[in-house]
Amino acid sequence: MEREGAHRPVPRGHAEEVVVDGKTEPVVVKLGVWVSNTKSRRDRLDADQLAALAALGMDWARPMTVRQPAPDSLCSPPVP
Template sequence: MTVSRGHVETLPDGTEAKLGVWIMNQKSRRPKLTPDKRATLADLGLNWATA
């Protein structure tokens, strides 16, 4: 999955989530994430979580 840093998702209730920023933050914090969190992210298709 490739998402640009500026990507914003509009949720069904009309709110917006800055998905690109969230992914970049998680990616930069990868060494500090617990194995469970990394496994969950990998299950969602974020391949960098397993590296």
């Protein structure tokens, strides 16, 4: 996010090479797949996991507002 910006989408095929302590070669992380899978399964994440993702700047991890249905009197035709 620091390099690319907070609002740049990650294509599903994107991979990053990450240097891991104790490894001589960088490890390839399929970041696009991880983001895509995490977004599609966000309904199964708990509040702490969503908060951690939101703290990283991932707007899609913030709680969504739920629209309330209109009262029945507005949805039903008037009764004669």
